[in-house]
Amino acid sequence: TFDDGYKDNLLYALPILEKFKVPALIYITTNFLEQNVNLWWHELMETIQNRSAINFNYERQNFNFILKNQKQKFSAYNNLRKIFLKSKIDKQIELLEKITGTKKRINYSKICLNKKEVKILDNHTLITIGSHTHNHLNLKILSNEEIQYEINKSLEVLEGILNHKIKHFCYPYGGKNQASVREYNIIEKANFDSAVTGRVYPINHYNPFALP
DSSP states (O other): OEEEOBTHIIIIIHHHHHHHTOOEEEEEOGGGGSSSOOOHHHHHHHHHHTOSEEEEEETTEEEEEEOSSHHHHHHHHHHHHHHHHTOOHHHHHHHHHHHHSOSOOOOOGGGBOOHHHHHHHHTSTTEEEEEOOSSOOOGGGSOHHHHHHHHHHHHHHHHHHHSSOOOEEEOSSOSTTTOOHHHHHHHHHTTOSEEEOSOOOOOSSOOTTSBO
16 A cells, blocks of 8 residues: 555556556545645655754744754654644644744645546556545544545545545554544445554454554
8 A cells, every 4th residue: 555645656666566466555645636735744854854953933832953963853853743743734834834934835746646647547457546535634633524524525536537436545644643433433434445544453353444
């Protein structure tokens, strides 16, 4: 399985899958099909890699990170990632503005699949396209109505492009703090055939809507 919908799925993964005849499922975040794509995790990592320090104030709290080696950079990324995972889109953008010191966001559309490329993949015998929501948000911080929007919008876009039902789903981020029983039940009721998490555990007694 592949998450998000990166162009390298088509350019690099597909030839390897073809060589070894391995079927794959690609879960598309439909907002990433647009011409202007904000990927906070990429921009955060790029910013950290290019700085020797980051200092900012956010939500009445001061943040000061020394970034002189990879261990410090990795630690800063993981600490800030936790805040992003608990934030909705407007807060994610606000936090990026504080960290980077600019309101101008990097456009990552060039590394993401476009609608034409999703169609190419969908037509391939080895590839199945699934849903990864519309905005790639932590579902656990959303209301039931907001989750429903993320699902419905994603299906509207994908089924509109591909002209067939989308049967499989992947939870954004996929850990226990991003998806659990409530989210599994909502996805099951949305008439998917399966849903996968980012969790790792032996498959003994499994829920097809919480696959490891």
